[in-house]
Amino acid sequence: MAELRRTPLYDLHLAQGAKMVPYAGWEMPVQYPLGVMAEHLHTRAHAGLFDVSHMGQIILRGADAAAVLETLVPADIQGLAPGRQRYGLFTGPEGGILDDLMIANKGDHLLLVVNASRAEHDLAHLQGLQGVTIEPVTDRALLALQGPEAAEVLARLVPEAARMTFMDARDADWQGVTLWLTRSGYTGEDGYEISVPAKDAVRLAEALLAFPEVAMIGLGARDSLRLEAGLPLYGNDMDDATSPARAGLGWSIPKLRRPGGARAGGYPGAEAIGAELAEGARVLRTGLRPQGRAPIREGVELFAGDEGGEAIGKVRSGGFGPSVGGPIAMAELPRGLAPGDVIWAELRGKRLPVEVVALPFFKPNYKR
Amino acid sequence: MLKYTEDHEWLKQDGEEIVVGITAHASEQLGDVVFIDLPEVGREVEAGEEIVVIESVKAASDISAPIAGVITAVNEALSDTPGQVNDDAMAAWFFRIKPAAGTDLSGFLDDAGYQALIG
Numbered sequence: 496m497a498e499l500r501r502t503p504l505y506d507l508h509l510a511q512g513a514k515m516v517p518y519a520g521w522e523m524p525v526q527y528p529l530g531v532m533a534e535h536l537h538t539r540a541h542a543g544l545f546d547v548s549h550m551g552q553i554i555l556r557g558a559d560a561a562a563v564l565e566t567l568v569p570a571d572i573q574g575l576a577p578g579r580q581r582y583g584l585f586t587g588p589e590g591g592i593l594d595d596l597m598i599a600n601k602g603d604h605l606l607l608v609v610n611a612s613r614a615e616h617d618l619a620h621l622q623g624l625q626g627v628t629i630e631p632v633t634d635r636a637l638l639a640l641q642g643p644e645a646a647e648v649l650a651r652l653v654p655e656a657a658r659m660t661f662m663d664a665r666d667a668d669w670q671g672v673t674l675w676l677t678r679s680g681y682t683g684e685d686g687y688e689i690s691v692p693a694k695d696a697v698r699l700a701e702a703l704l705a706f707p708e709v710a711m712i713g714l715g716a717r718d719s720l721r722l723e724a725g726l727p728l729y730g731n732d733m734d735d736a737t738s739p740a741r742a743g744l745g746w747s748i749p750k751l752r753r754p755g756g757a758r759a760g761g762y763p764g765a766e767a768i769g770a771e772l773a774e775g776a777r778v779l780r781t782g783l784r785p786q787g788r789a790p791i792r793e794g795v796e797l798f799a800g801d802e803g804g805e806a807i808g809k810v811r812s813g814g815f816g817p818s819v820g821g822p823i824a825m826a827e828l829p830r831g832l833a834p835g836d837v838i839w840a841e842l843r844g845k846r847l848p849v850e851v852v853a854l855p856f857f858k859p860n861y862k863r
Numbered sequence: 864m865l866k867y868t869e870d871h872e873w874l875k876q877d878g879e880e881i882v883v884g885i886t887a888h889a890s891e892q893l894g895d896v897v898f899i900d901l902p903e904v905g906r907e908v909e910a911g912e913e914i915v916v917i918e919s920v921k922a923a924s925d926i927s928a929p930i931a932g933v934i935t936a937v938n939e940a941l942s943d944t945p946g947q948v949n950d951d952a953m954a955a956w957f958f959r960i961k962p963a964a965g966t967d968l969s970g971f972l973d974d975a976g977y978q979a980l981i982g
Binding site: 525526530531532533715719788789790792814815817822843 | 894895898900916920923
């Protein structure tokens with residue numbers, strides 16, 4: 496097995512008492528002494544600091560970078576104003592999802608943030624493009640500061656952070672260090688992702704941790720936060736066999752890129768993806784709440800009735816939602832199920848009732 | 864006197880019955896406990912039989928019956944407030960078991976033995 500990579504914050508994690516685990520080829524903190532539940536609740540109440548340096552940061556340069564990237568990503572990137580960021584998908588030739596990503600227009604270049612588990616794939620995928628240069632960013636860490644007090648805290652160090660709204664992207668100076676800020680995240684909370692030079696990352700993290708509102712938060716709580724916010728995770732809720740419509744991500748593909756739109760198609764899998772968006776998917780990412788207290792986790796089979804029959808789907812992400820106060824899950828299930836419908840999960844040989852609910856489980860608090 | 868299993872259960876003799884829970888070390892390893900599925904009272908169990916499911920925020924784990932016998936009581940309060948296991952593992956008992964004839968607890972770890980196990 497290849498050696499696990501370490502982020503610039505590795506020693507800080509150890510000093511903070513983190514439990515480190517392998518994740519997507521990196522040695523990452525899954526939790527700190529506070530514990531997953533308290534870390535989750537801290538983020539919803541105050542501000543949580545996450546090390547997301549394992550994620551891939553990639554710069555795309557070229558006069559037509561936006562148009563070129565649109566040949567891989569069915570989003571409106573040419574219409575993305577400087578200083579703004581947008582969510583998008585790399586699609587595959589069969590209409591599946593190769594990764595999900597953030598795309599920021601930084602004026603003279605695009606900045607992409609991709610999943611750690613897909614960074615190597617995405618870089619190779621981008622290398623096939625003509626007319627752009629691809630620069631993997633290898634000398635910067637990425638921090639996320641998330642929660643209702645994130646904006647107030649960050650503004651103490653970087654005043655202009657307060658003037659950004661949801662999905663703004665801008666550079667800001669902190670003590671002579673240039674930070675690449677976006678007002679975004681993946682927890683359902685207001686907050687920022689902060690790209691900082693690797694050599695300054697610990698100093699910035701310590702400056703943030705000096706405020707009583709801020710605590711380090713591990714990957715365990717990051718997962719329960721994103722699940723409560725109804726945000727899909729690559730590798731769980733979507734993969735190269737899951738189409739955008741099935742994953743509930745059709746919203747990221749504007750009319751402009753759909754059949755009949757001004758820039759329709761022109762990306763991998765466009766025909767299948769466009770047709771499915773028009774007709775509606777047969778199966779959809781669906782929210783579930785078990786009626787009992789037992790969590791239903793990834794892989795648990797779901798049935799229409801309390802005995803017999805074929806499985807109608809499987810849980811793709813599931814666990815306990817600390818802010819919801821009970822178990823929650825997302826599964827791919829046949830279209831036509833409505834909130835309030837009851838289906839059954841088979842857990843340890845028993846069928847347990849599970850209610851279909853609208854996503855998200857926990858309403859996001861973005862600063863729009 | 865308390866005894867321990869290598870699976871991080873504690874056993875306490877109380878009259879004819881044995882009270883069983885998990886250790887603080889085990890609860891720390893599990894993380895925040897969010898669900899506990901307890902056996903039915905009156906169930907006859909074999910030693911090593913998996914009779915309790917504990918779900919933490921991280922994963923599901925099984926707890927085995929440390930000895931053969933009959934379940935005489937379960938701690939129903941854990942169903943509603945499973946977090947008691949994290950707050951005070953020694954107080955948060957799981958079940959009471961009436962040992963089968965001939966049960967001998969002398970093979971289990973004593974306190975010093977358990978402390979050595981978890982280092």
